[in-house]
Amino acid sequence: MFRRPVLSLCAILLLAAPPASWASQVLWMSRAASAHVDSSEVALNASYVFALGAFDSDFQPTISNTSDWAAHWHPLQHSSFRTDTQTFGGTFTAPTNDGILATTNRGYIWGYSKDYPDQWILLGDPTWTWPDTTDSLAFPLQWTVGSAGEVLFGEVDPDETNGYYLKMGTVEDGAPPVTDTEAWLAGFFSDEELADDDISGWDEDPDQDGFTNLVELAIGTHPLEMNVRPHLGDMRIEVDGDHYLRFAMDKDPTAPVNYIVEVSFDRRNWNSGNLFTETLVDSPTQLIVRSIYPMHVLDQQFMRLSVGLQP
Numbered sequence: 680m681f682r683r684p685v686l687s688l689c690a691i692l693l694l695a696a697p698p699a700s701w702a703s704q705v706l707w708m709s710r711a712a713s714a715h716v717d718s719s720e721v722a723l724n725a726s727y728v729f730a731l732g733a734f735d736s737d738f739q740p741t742i743s744n745t746s747d748w749a750a751h752w753h754p755l756q757h758s759s760f761r762t763d764t765q766t767f768g769g770t771f772t773a774p775t776n777d778g779i780l781a782t783t784n785r786g787y788i789w790g791y792s793k794d795y796p797d798q799w800i801l802l803g804d805p806t807w808t809w810p811d812t813t814d815s816l817a818f819p820l821q822w823t824v825g826s827a828g829e830v831l832f833g834e835v836d837p838d839e840t841n842g843y844y845l846k847m848g849t850v851e852d853g854a855p856p857v858t859d860t861e862a863w864l865a866g867f868f869s870d871e872e873l874a875d876d877d878i879s880g881w882d883e884d885p886d887q888d889g890f891t892n893l894v895e896l897a898i899g900t901h902p903l904e905m906n907v908r909p910h911l912g913d914m915r916i917e918v919d920g921d922h923y924l925r926f927a928m929d930k931d932p933t934a935p936v937n938y939i940v941e942v943s944f945d946r947r948n949w950n951s952g953n954l955f956t957e958t959l960v961d962s963p964t965q966l967i968v969r970s971i972y973p974m975h976v977l978d979q980q981f982m983r984l985s986v987g988l989q990p
């Protein structure tokens with residue numbers, strides 16, 4: 680008898696004062712269970728990635744300047760295309776209104792594939808401007824594929840008249856965004872530090888957080904600020920009644936690196952390849968690998984990530 684009014688009051692308070700972070704959110708998504716196809720009308724595979732991001736405020740993307748898009752693009756969140764649910768999307772919380780996140784600057788969704796670099800879609804809308812992070816009473820913004828008033832590249836057909844909802848376009852001139860390594864280094868290090876290989880070399884760890892500069896590039900962290908170990912999820916997996924070590928990580932789909940997960944039984948000799956590991960997921964944004972040796976077979980096992988710059 681007493682509890683019901685109290686619960687109601689809580690609900691009202693929650694609506695009246697949403698947390699500030701909630702108010703700065705952008706929920707961006709496609710429509711689930713709808714056909715997403717490439718320009719040949721073949722269903723998209725897991726190599727496709729969709730990014731929420733912004734262009735430099737003085738740059739307007741058009742179909743005639745596609746070759747310049749990548750240089751002016753700032754990705755903020757990535758989502759692999761999920762082939763099981765036929766959708767993509769995420770929840771982005773704007774931390775600030777500085778720079779590209781100014782309330783006057785627009786956000787976009789750019790879809791592409793490193794495997795098929797000429798397949799693009801770019802979606803936007805004049806109303807897709809970044810949320811004011813000081814307005815704690817605002818509701819999260821919803822930027823859906825269906826509400827994109829401007830499809831600058833590719834096609835969207837809510838009625839699926841031709842059997843597809845979203846169709847990639849074929850770009851003639853331009854490449855999908857890949858981080859320029861020189862620009863990445865220059866974005867963090869001073870000229871003096873850049874000239875000193877003991878600080879800005881790829882194998883160095885100037886912030887002493889255990890991640891070399893190359894790994895910081897690969898996992899999208901700051902090379903001069905201590906980063907905590909990324910969340911690796913459940914490090915065990917059960918297969919047919921046996922337990923195995925499992926390594927799961929988020930990849931940065933714009934980083935020009937190769938990721939290899941290695942396993943060791945003594946921390947001196949490290950091994951990779953299908954004699955030692957099985958890759959469970961390898962999408963543009965996620966890598967999950969397990970050891971093929973059950974944990975009870977050997978006293979100890981270790982896994983680590985090895986990163987190499989792409990040639």
Ligand SMILES: [Ca+2]
Binds near residue numbers: 884886889
């Ligand atoms: Ca480091």
Ligand SMILES: [Ca+2]
Binds near residue numbers: 888903905906
């Ligand atoms: Ca760091």
